[in-house]
Amino acid sequence: MKPHNLIKIVTVGIVGFLFSTILNASSSYPIKMTSFMDKAGNTIGTLTPGTKLDVIKVSGKKTKVRVHGWSAFGAETVIFKQVGKRIILSILDESVISKVKKGQSKTDEFESVWNESSFTGWVKTSALINSQEKIWEKADNLFKQRCGGCHQAHPPHEFTANQWPNIVKAMKDRAGLSIDDQWLLTKYMQAHAKDIK
Ligand code: HEC
DSSP states (O other): OOHHHHHHHHHHHHHHHHHHHHHHHTEEEESSSEEEEOTTSOEEEEEOTTOOEEEEEEETTEEEEEEEEEEETTOTTEEESSTTOOOEEEEEOGGGGGGOEEEEEEEOTTSOEEEEEEEEEEEEGGGEESOHHHHHHHHHHHHHHHSSSSSOOOOGGGSOTTTHHHHHHHHTTTTTOOHHHHHHHHHHHHHTOTTOO
16 A cells, blocks of 8 residues: 555544544433533423433533423423424423523424424533433333333334323333333333334
8 A cells, every 4th residue: 555545544534533522522411310400500400311412511510511402382391302202301490491592483283383492501410421322221221121021021113202101101110110210211212112213
């Protein structure tokens, strides 16, 4: 191989590596139900496990993040992942609703109006992980341990994203799930549901 070709390959490799590191660094995910705080550290809402967050800045023990999704007209405290699916990303306090940034609006098949919504706040850095896969792995272990004892385990793709919250809720006590487990499993089942690509 000619030396300049080698240099080219190495350069492309380094640039690619740096770029992917930057991309990875820009998203993070709460491991479990996590407090969403204002700058002063007051809780102003909750983030659900596995929710994709844009990292704005890390300052030691706290990280500034943005959650982005959709809210339904008349129920602005809840930010959902997408229009018409009950995949909850964040539940905000009534008191901060006026600070939610609104984008475009859409009307779903039931004539409900949805608004693109994003909200910025702070979370504990230790509550975050930069791999959503790791969170789903943990959820999958929970699913394998707790959901196949009484009947054949019903895999995520058997039901829709809107069906899973009630199913997991109905099985919660039977499977001995804590509230955190319930949220983690619900988010995992929804992320892999039959109507989610
Ligand atoms: C202690 C026993 C037990 C455990 C553990 C259990 N289930 Fe069930 N599950 C049942 C019974 C009994 C039914 C029958 C319907 C009913 O009574 O609700 C059922 C029904 C279901 C159904 C409905 C099937 C259908 O065709 O409508 C789903 C889905 C389901 N379970 C999922 C789960 C998941 C997910 C978990 C783990 C979080 C779980 N189950 C853990 C006992 C259990």
